[in-house]
Amino acid sequence: MTLPPQLLTDPFLQLPTSTSVRVVWFTEFAGYKHMVSYGENLTQTVFAKTSKLTRTREDQQSRVRSQTQDGQIYQYPVKRHIWRHEAEVINLTPDNRTSYQVTSVREDGESVSSKVFNLAPNPTSGTPLKILLTSDHQIKPMVAANLQKVVETIGQVDAVWFAGDLANIPDRASEWFDDNRGGAFFPCLQGRANYEMTYNDQKTIYTGGAIIQYAPMFTCIGNHEIMGRFAKEGSLNEEFNDTIPRKVAFNLYAENSLKENSFNTDTYEEIFTLPQSIEGGKTYYAVSFGDVHLVVLYATNMWRYSSSDDGHKGKYGEPETELNHPENWGYGQHIYEPIAKGSKQYNWLLQELNSLEFKQAKYKVVMLHHPPHTLGDNIIPPYTDPVQIIERDEDGKIKTVRYEYPKQADYIIRDVLPLLEAAGVQLVFFGHSHLWNRFCSSCGMHFIETSNVGNSYGAAYGDKKRKNLPPWHSHDYVAIGDPYGLEPVVPTLAPILDEDGQPMPYISSNDITVFSIFDTGTGTVSSYRFDTRKPDGEVIKFDEFKMVSG
Incomplete structure (x- = not known):
């Protein structure tokens, strides 16, 4: 047939x-x-x-x-x-x-x-809009259920803001289009998914939601939009994990196929038509949509294992077997696009925040992938360039290669956030740690991470420490809480209770999925949760906060 x-x-x-x-x-x-x-x-x-x-x-x-x-x-x-x-x-x-x-x-x-x-x-100014905030799909287990519940609960949204990590391996076509497990990127966002979840022998098929056929999507680059050194053999996973800084690639390979020997965002940029800036193209840009001016940053780095055992290129060191082969080093959690003060992106951001279009907007929002504040693991180590420390023996032979990340040099905290506070940004939206939590600074700037669609890494809260700390003690790597001192906000409507009956200021679950909606008519951001173990259960609005219009 x-x-x-x-x-x-x-x-x-x-x-x-x-x-x-x-x-x-x-x-x-x-x-x-x-x-x-x-x-x-x-x-x-x-x-x-x-x-x-x-x-x-x-x-x-x-x-x-x-x-x-x-x-x-x-x-x-x-x-x-x-x-x-x-x-x-x-x-x-x-x-x-x-x-x-x-x-x-x-x-x-x-x-x-x-x-x-x-x-x-x-849409014109004054038009009330409902905007879906989402991130970190990566064909994770609860994406189809999450997006199906968006449509069932909210109806047709007016736009989607996606804070990075769209697919898992960006050059693997099936993850975008037709992964046979039923949860590829486009099917989930178009109501054509076929993802089966089983709990207590009860099987439920989730189809996702028909969303982006009706609503434009604005995305930003996360670490899963980036492929590494191009290889004709091996696997795409290996290629994805094999990124090195441009400067290192230049030293190793001169100008010969520099992108092929470091990293690229080609597939991401070929798939999407996005607003563009002169300086950053599609990788960072700004756009006005109704009453909102959205500034999208390229703020992500290479994710690496905490340990360099088993041959891993680690956050904090290189594997012992590769000490004499610098072409095989990973160079730590290197940053893909500079954003520190004086960089091209920083100067563009400064100019954008001073633009008339930004200043006149009712709502000023910044979207990036890497978290400025979070209880999640992935805020450690600090967002700064790795400081490489090479230790040698008395004969000059390399004994160890390790990396430090000084907390006081975190570019997002030190350089970017002061600009956003001074400019009156009301909301900073991000992902990366696969959980839900939010914060509010002393100046009234809100931070929300709403990326819980499965494969959660946990939350560093109470007595639960982060699992990605270095094997040495340093105040640069904070084990519990937000490393930069903000207290998480407890959900205002229906928080989940811990085993002692106390409300938890986060959701980190592989059973309960979360989505958030920004209603520009009221200036509110509402977050909803759904327990996939109870397919006939209700979607619960558990948190809501209101922004002061500019």
Whole structure:
């Protein structure tokens, strides 16, 4: 039986302006005609521009089609041919929604169309909006349930803000499009997931939510948007974990394929059409959406294991077997894009915070991946360049290579947050530690981390210490609480109680998933939780806070 031709994704919306919006979708055939039909009775048509993804592959650890175990089909990375189609729908009326449908025609003349959805341009000031705050999907276990409950609880949202870590291995195509476990990135956000969760022998299938067919998505770069040194063999996991700083790559390889020998964000940038800055392109930018001015930063570093045992390139040191092979070192949790005072990104941020568009915005929000304040593990070590310390024996032979991260040099705390406070930023939104918690500074700036969709690393609270501390004692690495002194805010409505009946200021769970909604009409951010062990249970609003409008 021959299956009918299919789109690889439903269409999704990108880069709205006051009179237009981009429509993007993917196929596994080049085709010769791709178009968007829109308007009343879909009588208007615009043709798409087509490009091909350059780095998407499958490998031994893909879970795609009939490969359910490592190496069943793929023994090494194999290129997967995927085409991207983008059309700009123009002459739209602000605050009016318009029906649309996409159609792709294959080389053999067969055509396939999506369902009919609706779109809108950038909303005007004063329009009340509901914006989904989410992050760290990485095909984690509770993503489909999380997004399904968003739609069931809130209905159609107006935008999605995604604070990084969209897929797990960014060049593995199936993680974006069709992972056979049912929880790939696009299916979950388009209501086409098929993720099975089992509790007490009760099986529940979650389909995610049809969200981005109707709402534009604004994303930022997390550590899982970045691939390492390009390899023709090995696995994509190994390539993902093999990043080194640009400066080191230059010293090792001169200018010969510098990006190939350090790291890249190619797949992420090829998939999404985002606002751009002159300085940072798609990697950091600012955009106005209704009453909100959103500033998106490129603030993430390489995540490494705490120990260098078992041959790991560690946070705090290099493996003993590689001490004489600096080309194989990991160079600690190196930062991908500078953000310290005086850097190109810092200077851009300073200019952006002083712009008229920013100053006049009712709500001023900053989104980044790395946490400024959190109970999570991943705020340790501090966000600063690793200080490499090489110890040698009396013959000059290397005995150890270790890395220190001085707390007083944390670039986000030392350099970035003072700018945001002085500029009157009301909300800083981030992810990375796979939990929910929030804080508020003395100047009234709110911080929220709402990234609990599974694979939680825990929270350093009470007597629970972080698990990623170095093997030596130092005040630079704080074991419990927020390292920079803010007290977490206890949820205002329905906090979860600990075993002693006391309310907990966080949710770190592999059973309870969390999402947050920013309502620009009221200036409130509301957080909801859902216990996946109780598929018939209710979604509980457990926290809410209100921002003072600028």
